[in-house]
Amino acid sequence: MTISRRNFLSGTLATSAAGAAGLLAANGQRLQAATSESSPSAPGSFSFIHLTDQHVTPRRHAPEGYAKCIAALNSLQPVPDFVLMGGDMVFDGGYTALDDYKNQIKLYKDITHDLKYPWHPCLGNHDILGWNSREKVSSTEPGYGKKMLMDALEWEKPYYSFDHKGWHFAVLDSAFPANKEGRIIQEPRLGPEQLEWLGYDLGAAGDRPKIAVVHVAAFCNVGQISGDPKKLAMDGSMVIWDTHELRKVLERHNVKLLLQGHSHRVEDTFWNGTWYVTGAAASGAWWAGNWTGSDPGYTIIRCDGDKVTWSHESYPWLPQLDEKDNTERKKIADEEADHAEQRRLLTLERAGRKS
Numbered sequence: 001m002t003i004s005r006r007n008f009l010s011g012t013l014a015t016s017a018a019g020a021a022g023l024l025a026a027n028g029q030r031l032q033a034a035t036s037e038s039s040p041s042a043p044g045s046f047s048f049i050h051l052t053d054q055h056v057t058p059r060r061h062a063p064e065g066y067a068k069c070i071a072a073l074n075s076l077q078p079v080p081d082f083v084l085m086g087g088d089m090v091f092d093g094g095y096t097a098l099d100d101y102k103n104q105i106k107l108y109k110d111i112t113h114d115l116k117y118p119w120h121p122c123l124g125n126h127d128i129l130g131w132n133s134r135e136k137v138s139s140t141e142p143g144y145g146k147k148m149l150m151d152a153l154e155w156e157k158p159y160y161s162f163d164h165k166g167w168h169f170a171v172l173d174s175a176f177p178a179n180k181e182g183r184i185i186q187e188p189r190l191g192p193e194q195l196e197w198l199g200y201d202l203g204a205a206g207d208r209p210k211i212a213v214v215h216v217a218a219f220c221n222v223g224q225i226s227g228d229p230k231k232l233a234m235d236g237s238m239v240i241w242d243t244h245e246l247r248k249v250l251e252r253h254n255v256k257l258l259l260q261g262h263s264h265r266v267e268d269t270f271w272n273g274t275w276y277v278t279g280a281a282a283s284g285a286w287w288a289g290n291w292t293g294s295d296p297g298y299t300i301i302r303c304d305g306d307k308v309t310w311s312h313e314s315y316p317w318l319p320q321l322d323e324k325d326n327t328e329r330k331k332i333a334d335e336e337a338d339h340a341e342q343r344r345l346l347t348l349e350r351a352g353r354k355s
């Protein structure tokens, strides 16, 4: 599946200094802004990958599937400059046993190690240890919250920015800790401190063309997609709660593109000069086929001067379910029945009106 959109907004040359880099090499080692530029320069031409919602787990042959995804990325031509992760790198730390979560992190690191390109991490809601009403760890557990995964990836700040070939990138953190009846829970929002940082970070980037990435989306049309008017995106989980505040920052700094994850659905919205693009999940339906029509995949983003284009791509992977995955088996059977009905109606309608 390939869907393309174009953004023809114009920009001018930048004059600002670069922000701090959060670049990880393919082997997980931190690079000292190896591909960053701190001097003003014309925006360059290059491509990069948005890879989100891998949900790496030992179940459903996911390690094999993620390795296939990495192999597909490694064979891309033209060669992308880097990979921007979109969050939910591991299956879950919120309601999963600690040893399982640790194993997911190890699998994620081991498989991602084979990626040929540098990559930048971004936190998803499932990457957090605990902060959940169903958590299976104590809040006194070392590494509770964001620390365990960030330490494992030698990753210092949950939100950060970097420059690449005259473009500016901001990586955002949508996992916000809140206090509920004396315990920490997670809310999907950036919070005022991060929003203030973002405003000044983008301001320092001047007129450089800008792209941001966040896990929980600012825009998600789940109600329209499902055909259920009661299923609202802003029901507390599908979009960040400070979309309006983020949108105002992005608009006044002419950010061209916000890359989003979380919903596992390919979507895009253009609003007031900014594209909001949700990439397919690398895991599709958590390694059980496609999710509401979006196959397991990733997004290729091409920056050319001050213009940006993208295409959503899938890679070859068929679901390999575990024995107990009866719900997923039914989902796949229902999808196949729906596709068969679509094909039947198409054949009928192309044959002409029944007299």
Ligand SMILES: [Fe+2]
Pocket (backbone or CB within 6 Å): 088, 124, 125, 126, 215, 261, 262, 263
């Ligand atoms: Fe998520």
